[in-house]
Structures are given as structure tokens and as C-alpha cells.
Amino acid sequence: TLPATACELRNSVQRIVNETPVWDLHTHLYPPTFGTPLAGTGRQAADPRGLMLWGIDELLTYHYLVAEVFRVVPSRRFAYKDFWNLSKQEQADHIWKHLFLERSPVSEACRGVLTTLKMLGLDPAERDLNVHRAWFAEQNADEHINRVMEVSGVSRITMTNDVFDDNERERWLSDGSLGTDSRFVPVLRFDKLLCDWQAAAKQLAGWGFSVGLTINQKTIAGVRRFLEEWIDRTGAVYCAVSLPPTYYYSGSDDPDPGNIIFRQAVLPLLAERNLPMAMMIGVTRATNPRLKVAGDSVGQADVSSVAQLCADFPNNRFLVTLLSRENQHELAVTARKFDNLMPFGCWWFLNNPSLIEEITRMRMELLGTSFAPQHSDARVLEQLVYKWSHSRTIIANVLADKYADLATAGWPVSEDEVRRDAKLLLHDNFADFVAGK
Ligand code: RAT
Ligand code: ZN
Incomplete structure (x- = not known):
């Protein structure tokens, strides 16, 4: 049993949470094989368009x-x-x-x-x-990754492999071994397929897939082939999209082209492949385009669409994060209704101590330990260090409060039990969900 004084309990929980390895379930990080603008002391030459950002x-x-x-x-x-x-x-x-x-x-x-x-x-x-x-x-990029992972306590880094990003796409096409660095786990990302079917269809057709603007059986089959090819090429462990706050799914006769593709091509294929679908909802792209990638903003999403999807597709699993603070309670309640829904992370503008604290506490009160409290969204390798350090402190604090409440109720927890819970939150809940357990 852990020490009884509140302060000792808090310190022990903090230590255990700090020692627990994390599977970071959403980042924008890459290994050096995707090229890096900063050569360091490795044998690799600097590649100005390289995707591994560090330094x-x-x-x-x-x-x-x-x-x-x-x-x-x-x-x-x-x-x-x-x-x-x-x-x-x-x-x-x-x-x-x-x-x-x-x-x-x-x-x-x-x-x-x-x-x-x-x-x-x-x-x-x-x-x-x-x-x-x-x-x-003076650092060697490849060894530096190991060091950063050690310091941040991250055991696996999930990538975001955007199939509509030409720079990244061409790298996959010219190097069949890109997905084989065991530190980095691929994820197939395809926002355009759901958000801008016209543009996506044109690109798919250009890449040789028989799809047309009208969505018929042939088009659905073409999209499926496209996704199959890329799931196989990357070895993706899940597929992902980010969606605007206006994203709406009304059910099985929803006429939106993106939703038809989602319903008839994406979700059935993922069910067959036993892969989850991640939906990140609530980003208004280019609110200020002059800020480029810094110019996106936030809006409240329709959580009933998430519930409808979970109900209509019981053979699919959904990883969901929402960008608006106001959506968080509704998402947690929805997760109580659907075991194929895994809420994850405090995304982007929510990744601030006050909000992580509030959201994690609320989720724990509604869901116990059955959620994935955080992802880093790191774009620069070393961000793993601070994002996880800051979040771990808060997650441990919330946990310590809950254990103190349990002790008051007559249920003291042991060190092993804390370790088990920390592992669920930082690693196993996500790992099991991906594995379909
Ligand atoms: O958090 C971010 O860095 C955003 O720019 C986005 O990458 C967002 O997380 C996304 O995946 O769309
Ligand atoms: Zn992201």
C-alpha cells in the first residue's frame, strides 16, 4: 500500500507516472529516412524539404x-x-x-x-x-531520436502519413522500407477524401484509380483499392482525418459525398482490416491564411454525429478528439454509450495545463481509466520532451487526487495498482483499442 500522507502519495504517483512508457498516439514526427533539413553529424546530407524536424x-x-x-x-x-x-x-x-x-x-x-x-x-x-x-x-539525428525518446519516456511514436501530401507521398513511392523503423508507427491520413471529394477524385484518377466525380459502385471500388494499396504500403495501424466544426453525419442516407465515401468505402474496408478510424473534429482551416499553418482556428463540433457513427458502425472502432473545450463533456458522455469509441488527447489549443487538468479530471470521473488522456501532436522531435513532461505532471496530479478520495472511502491503492493504471492510461488503452481487444 502506498504512503498515507497526501504529499507522499502524490510524490509516489508522480514518480510512477513519470516512469511509465508512453505510446504517443498522434504526432507529426518522422525518422531520418524521410529526410531532414538539419543534417547534424549523421552521414545523411541536409534535405531542405525533409520531414524530420528537429533542433x-x-x-x-x-x-x-x-x-x-x-x-x-x-x-x-x-x-x-x-x-x-x-x-x-x-x-x-x-x-x-x-x-x-x-x-x-x-x-x-x-x-x-x-x-x-x-x-x-x-x-x-x-x-x-x-x-x-x-x-x-553536433548531434547525430538518428541517435538523437533515441535520446529524446528516453528523456521523454516515449516508447513508440505514431506518425501522420498524409497520402495527399506530394512531398511525403513521393518518398513512400520511391522507398519501400520507409515504414520499417520500429520506433515510428505509420498512420494513413486522408482529410481530402472526406472534406473535398471533387479535388480528391481528380487526384485519385490522376494516380490511375478508376474513380469519377459521381459516386457509383466503380468509384467506391476505386477508392477502396486506393486505400488498400496505401494501408499496405505504409503498414498503417489506424486511419485518420481531421474535420471542420461543421462536420455533420446524419445517418445511412446522408447525401454528402465525403460521407458516402466514408460510409461505403472507408469504414467497411477498415472493419475488414480490423483498423480503427481516428476523427479529429473542430478545426477551422485558414481562418487567417496569411499566418499559413499557424492560421487555423477552432469551433464547436456536432457530437451527435460521432454518436450516430458509433451506432451505425458497430464493427468499426473510432478514436476521437475534439478541438473545442465546450465539446469535451458531451464526448465523454458519448463514450459511456459506445464501447467502440475511444476519446483521446487534449488537442492543440487544449494542450494547456489548465485545460488538460480540467478535461482529464472530468474524463476520469465519467470514464474511470478507460480513455487515452493525451497525445503530443509534436511536429518537432524534441517537443516530445516538454509535451509529455507537462502532461505527465497533470495526469499524475489528477490520479493522486482520485487515489486520495479512494483512500478516504476505505480503498487504499498499492504501488502495483498505480503502475497498472498508469500503464493503461499511457499505453495499453490505446494499444488494446488498436489491436481490437
Ligand atoms: O496540432 C497541430 O500541430 C495542428 O497543426 C495539426 O497538425 C493538427 O493536430 C492535425 O493533425 O491536423
Ligand atoms: Zn496533429
Whole structure:
């Protein structure tokens, strides 16, 4: 049995949660085989369009921080296009100067850079960026991944492999072994298929799949072949889309072309392959297109559509995260109704301590341990460090409160029981859901 005083209990739970390996179920990270703009000391040459992002300049130009720097150096003083015309290093210098040196870096995304530097063994108080740059330039990209995984306690990293991204697609087509780095797990992502059928159909046809704009049996068969080919090529463990707040599914006669494709091609194929479908709902793309990838915003989603899908497709499993805070309670309640629904993560604008705390506590009260509390959404390798460190602290805190309540009710927990629960939350719930257990 764990120590009785509240403070000792909290420390033990924190230690155990920190020691529990995480399967990060949604990131935008890649191994070096996908190319990297920062060569480090590896044998690989720098590839400016490479997908593996790492190092201090990438950390500082994270799109969360791009949005934040325009709050303090507004576009009326420094035009968007002038920012985008800067080199990566100049953008990083601009962000460092205005968000870290000229005011205190108190936002979550700023704080994250400092936690990351500290946990990697660098001096977070160092004001000279070139000192950090020199350290990163001396790392070997491939070994650095192992180190970051160790420091962050992440045992597996799930990728996002967007089949409609030409840069990524061409890499898969020219290298059949891209999916074989055991640290990285592939996921097939295809937003366009559901959100913009016209554009998707044109591209599929161009790639040699017999699909037309009208959705008939031939088109459905063509989409299925396309998905099968890419599931096989990547070895995806689930498929994924992100959807706008306006996403609506009304049932088996829903006429929206994306929904017909979803219903007749995607979901039946995934059921056959025993693969879950991830839906990330609530992003309004390009609210401010001049901010590029930093310009997306949030809106409330229709949770009844999620419930309808879970009801209509009992042989499918749905991993769902919603971007709006206001949707969180309804999603947790919906998960009580459907065992083929796994709520996951505190996504993007929700990945802030106050909201992670609120959402995790609420989920635990409604769902016990049967959810996946967090994913990192890391785009830059080292972000694993801060995202997991900050989230682990909160998850452990919530757990400790619940164990204290149980102790009051006469049910003290043992160290092994805490370890088991932490493993469920950080690894097994997702792993079992993917495995169809
Ligand atoms: O969190 C993010 O970095 C977003 O830009 C998106 O990548 C989002 O998570 C997504 O997967 O669409
Ligand atoms: Zn993402």
C-alpha cells in the first residue's frame, strides 16, 4: 500500500507516472529516412524539404509560436510576407527576441521550449541562441531520436502519413522500407477524401484509380483499392482525418459525398482490416491564411454525429478528439454509450495545463481509466520532451487526487495498482483499442 500522507502519495504517483512508457498516439514526427533539413553529424546530407524536424530553430518556429509572435509584433509593423521571407534561422531569432528576451516566455508553447532544453541537459537560462545551435549541430539525428525518446519516456511514436501530401507521398513511392523503423508507427491520413471529394477524385484518377466525380459502385471500388494499396504500403495501424466544426453525419442516407465515401468505402474496408478510424473534429482551416499553418482556428463540433457513427458502425472502432473545450463533456458522455469509441488527447489549443487538468479530471470521473488522456501532436522531435513532461505532471496530479478520495472511502491503492493504471492510461488503452481487444 502506498504512503498515507497526501504529499507522499502524490510524490509516489508522480514518480510512477513519470516512469511509465508512453505510446504517443498522434504526432507529426518522422525518422531520418524521410529526410531532414538539419543534417547534424549523421552521414545523411541536409534535405531542405525533409520531414524530420528537429533542433532549436524548428522548436522556435513551431506554428504555435508564430501565431504568438504576431501578437507582439503585429503585421501592421512587420508584414506577414516579410516574416515568411526570412530564413528559418532569422524567423527563430525574431521569435526568440520578441517572445523570450523582450518579455517573459510565460505561454505554454514558450515554456515548453525551456522545459525541453533543460531536460535535454542544456542551460535553459542561456540567452544566446547560437550556443544551443552549436549543441544541436553536433548531434547525430538518428541517435538523437533515441535520446529524446528516453528523456521523454516515449516508447513508440505514431506518425501522420498524409497520402495527399506530394512531398511525403513521393518518398513512400520511391522507398519501400520507409515504414520499417520500429520506433515510428505509420498512420494513413486522408482529410481530402472526406472534406473535398471533387479535388480528391481528380487526384485519385490522376494516380490511375478508376474513380469519377459521381459516386457509383466503380468509384467506391476505386477508392477502396486506393486505400488498400496505401494501408499496405505504409503498414498503417489506424486511419485518420481531421474535420471542420461543421462536420455533420446524419445517418445511412446522408447525401454528402465525403460521407458516402466514408460510409461505403472507408469504414467497411477498415472493419475488414480490423483498423480503427481516428476523427479529429473542430478545426477551422485558414481562418487567417496569411499566418499559413499557424492560421487555423477552432469551433464547436456536432457530437451527435460521432454518436450516430458509433451506432451505425458497430464493427468499426473510432478514436476521437475534439478541438473545442465546450465539446469535451458531451464526448465523454458519448463514450459511456459506445464501447467502440475511444476519446483521446487534449488537442492543440487544449494542450494547456489548465485545460488538460480540467478535461482529464472530468474524463476520469465519467470514464474511470478507460480513455487515452493525451497525445503530443509534436511536429518537432524534441517537443516530445516538454509535451509529455507537462502532461505527465497533470495526469499524475489528477490520479493522486482520485487515489486520495479512494483512500478516504476505505480503498487504499498499492504501488502495483498505480503502475497498472498508469500503464493503461499511457499505453495499453490505446494499444488494446488498436489491436481490437
Ligand atoms: O496540432 C497541430 O500541430 C495542428 O497543426 C495539426 O497538425 C493538427 O493536430 C492535425 O493533425 O491536423
Ligand atoms: Zn496533429
